[in-house]
Amino acid sequence: MVAVKVCVGSSCHIKGGVQTLKTFRDLIDEYELSGKVDLSADLCLEGCLKAPNVLVDGSVYGGITPDKAEEFFRQRILVRVDDA
């Protein structure tokens, strides 16, 4: 299971964190990955200056704005699912 957390705290929320989270949720549905990706929201992943932040299996990635969400999902999340 790939653990993914998307920050929706103050800075990340303003920079579109919720939309990034929803994009991931839609992609998980589309690729039928609900049993393989554990997606949740968080109120702080630290690193507010690089909002919005995403945590994938313990590593934090900054600047994952909604327009970059799908690309990030393919490169960082889908790859891990395929590797697993």
Place this chain on the structure above:
Amino acid sequence: MKKFAVDVAVRQFAKKGEDTFGDAVKVVRTPDSTIIVVSDGLGSGVKANVLATLTVEIACGLFQGNLSVHEIMETLIATLPVCKWRNIAYSTFCAVRIYDTGQVAIAQYDSPGAVHISRHGHAQIVKGEDFEVCGKPLQEAHFRMLSGDMLLLYSDGIAYAGVGEGLSMGWQEEGILSYVSEVLPVSAGDVTELSDLVADKALSYWKGNPGDDGTVLAAKYRRANIATLLTGPPSDRTLVSKMIKDFVSQKGTRIVCGGTTSHLVADYLNEELQMDERFLDSDLPPSAKLLGIDLVTEGILTLSRAAQYLKSGIPEGRQDAATVLLDFLLAADGIRFMVGTARNPAHQNISLPDSVSLRRRVVEDLSALLVERGKETELVYY
């Protein structure tokens, strides 16, 4: 912060054919007590209303100034206008002062008997000592209320409900007492429920055509609900543990507003934060759940929004983390804000809306709005 609070609910009706209540009620909160005055002005309509309003204003004002019943009575007699038909200046009153300690002082002039309802449901008429002031017979009583006790005050339109409508002597004190004992379980100790039940029963005896103005006031002395809201990490990181310990040791409702802060509390409690995904579609960050804490939300956006809702109201049907936060804050009598003053560098760099500035300003704004709503607040900075 006050340990006890007094809930007050009032229900009134006017004599048939009148638009104006001939009874008046005034409730004043002082730093150490709640003063309640109910008055029934001579006659009905506007004239009665003027007399009753003057009476409650004078009595409340003088009680606040700690003047004696004697001085209050003298002032009332000297001030109330004389009815040119009856050649008297007259209005009844029942003045009650409930101190935060539970001590109660009641002075009554020609008003029907106040009812003391113990927290176990036993209702009895308050018995006072008779004495005379300026030639007028007064009753004065002193006793103590315990948390959960209630008082019921009412005017003649309640005590004599039904006269001429099938009850030759009216409802009477005994009838009211037995009805109060009967409906207490229904009202579940809620002052609004109780005052409504009593007023509706009186109206039913009047068959919908009250022959007098009616007022019912229910007051409940109870332990105050205190909420503690923690927001922001302390400016000195070595104070984190002290701040969280201070917070989790608070009794009553405990609320955390802030992402970093919520993680600090979760770590301290060794519990996991669970996001509440109900509000993911709102334009505010969602709230979260943490075992042992009543509510967890994001910080300054949610606090600013709660303040905005207090200023301009909650839009119809809106539900988000700020409305849930407000539900908790408005249910409390006193709110203690524990505010960490660490600066989040991101707040200085990203374009936050105008309404969002430093945490401290947002909290002070919210606190002032809650004070306007009758709440007691306390701010502690870390």
